[in-house]
Amino acid sequence: MKQFFPNTMSSFYWSSTSYAYDTGYAWGVYFTYGYDNYDDKDSSYYVRAVRGGQCRSFDNLVIWPPQQEQTTQYQQPEQTALPPVLSIEKISFSEKVLDALEQAEIEVTLKNIGPGDAHDVQALFSTDTDGIDLPESVRYPVIAAKEGQHTIRVPVKTSMQLPDTRAEITIQIIEPHFKVKIQGKRLVFSTRAFKQPExxxxxxxxxxxxxxxxxxxxxxxxxxxxxxxxxxxxxxxxxxxxxxxxxxxxxxxxxxxxxxxxxxxxxxxxxxxxxxxxxxxxxxxxxxxxxxxxxxxxxxxxxxxxxxxxxxxxxxxxxxxxxxxxxRIQQVAFDDQADQGSVVIEDTPELIADIDQSIPKTRMKNPHAVALIIGNRDYKKTDRVKYAINDALSMKRYLIEVMGYDASQVFLIKKCQ
Missing domain, CATH: 2.60.40.10 (Immunoglobulins)
Structure with missing residues (x-):
């Protein structure tokens, strides 16, 4: 029976009752063999008196180990994951006209009205306009369920190669766990080419x-x-x-x-x-x-x-x-008329971005693989391929997320001659 009393310090304990008619005698309990013994305390060689007590009489002796404060760890029941319901709450652009060698900022606000938190949500960005540089993707932090919102700010840089045009930046939102994708938005704005001084x-x-x-x-x-x-x-x-x-x-x-x-x-x-x-x-x-x-x-x-x-x-x-x-001082003719075009945010036709929205993420790893992707939009003897760069970006994501390529070893050339 000793195994049922792991905190005992001996195989035999004396009771500490105050009802004993002769203080030289008391009830003893053998933990090893499981029976009690009425014996002379003076002649016993056992080690220590019991700390417990006596209930009612000697016939109802109760012995327990020292009381300890016990903290019960309750394991949280595993909850069934619930999906988020995402929407683009707001898109804003910091410039009406984007000049060459200028930096602007896109803000994209997402709202989650669903019952579940949104994890690993990404905003994907692409453009076919030369001279515009921006991240291919930006990850959101967790967007809380039931009216949670979060805004990301994405830097947009331009180079001297920026033309005078109406530029487009396509924005796609994807959530990988519940396969959520939001209809793409297209940000349209005017750009102003670099006019060099001399x-x-x-x-x-x-x-x-x-x-x-x-x-x-x-x-x-x-x-x-x-x-x-x-x-x-x-x-x-x-x-x-x-x-x-x-x-x-x-x-x-x-x-x-x-x-x-x-x-x-x-x-x-x-x-x-x-x-x-x-x-x-x-x-x-x-x-x-x-x-x-x-x-x-x-x-x-x-x-x-x-x-x-x-x-x-x-x-x-x-x-x-x-x-x-x-x-002599010279006369210089120049055009200082600025294009004050407006910024337009419109829906992307659904067929444009379907190609790259169902890319799964696997655990495959190819750390030593190297890939070169060429996304040529312009050709001499055929029509312009409008979505060549977008397709090339999708292939890059596929190699990284599905085939396990290291992002630093996937090279993308958007313009090859």
Whole structure:
């Protein structure tokens, strides 16, 4: 019987009743053999008195192990999974017109009115417009049942290759566990192609500023002003423009950039030069006695934000020769009419996206496999394949989710020549 009393410390225990008529005797219980014994406590070699008690009389002796606070762990019953019921609550786009080299944001809000939470919901994005870059898919966190909502914000970037067009971004929503798909939405908006600036030095002159002999010529020990005009001859605005000047010759000392009545030792900077606009820049120099050349040489450089549409040029001025300005400011024709087209969100025809919505997800793994997918939309001798890129994206998802390819080893080329 001892196995039924795992907390006992001996095979025999004395009762602790107060009814014993002779304190030298008491009832004893053998746990090992399961019977009781009336014995002399003094002559017993057993180890320890019982901690329990006595109920009513010796004939109803009750012995129990020490009481312990027990915490019962109740296992939650396994609930039957219930499906979500999803809908697109709102789609918004941050720009009315998307310019090249601009970043925008799409917001997609989903609502779940179903009885079950929505897990692993994905928004899939695709576009056939060149110069637009956005994620192929974005995963939602869990969307709670019964009116739960969540909004994702998806960055949209553009490159210099963006054309003037009406662009489309297709949005699909899928939930893999209950095979839920929502009819696709198509986001339609205007884009504006990159209009490049073109900075040019269009006019240049050197004048005497402080001289003992104002003869309209450069002499030794004379302060001169190097003046020139930088004009934007391109179709697009130039931003973050910096103009620098250097003279590599000994004896030609730069005093600084002339700004009002001040000389500042820094390059000329302009935050913005619109198409056709120009800026007049003056740098002041001192020609000292160490100068021994026949011409003054100035290296002039203009740069803008993209470091692509500036200029580098060297201008030379003869010493002891009458100073004459060169060049002229030019007239530039440009179109600054912005396309203020509206943003349209419309349903996608059901047949467009059916091809890629029933892709299951398996546990197959192919970590060493490599795939190259070419989604060519334009061909020389046949009509344009409108949904080629969308189909290529579907094939990429199939290889990753069904065939177990590593996403980093599936390469997609959207334009192949």
């Amino acid at each position: 900075l040019q030095l269009v006019k240049f002159a050197v004048t005497e500023q402080t001289s003992n002999n104002n003869n309209q010529q450069i002499d030794i020990n004379e302060i001169i002003d190097v003046k020139f005009v930088v004009q934007n001859l391109g179709k697009g605005s130039a931003s973050d423009v910096n103009i620098q000047i250097q003279s590599p010759q000994k004896g030609v000392m730069l005093l600084g950039l002339v700004e009002g009545n001040k000389l500042i030792r820094k390059p000329a900077h302009f935050s913005h030069i619109a198409p056709g606009q120009y800026r007049v820049i003056t740098f002041r120099y001192f020609v000292n006695s160490e100068f021994s050349g026949n011409t003054l040489d100035f290296n002039i450089q203009g740069a803008e934000k993209y470091q692509k549409f500036g200029f580098k040029t060297t201008k030379s001025v003869a010493v002891n020769t009458t100073l004459k300005p060169e060049g």
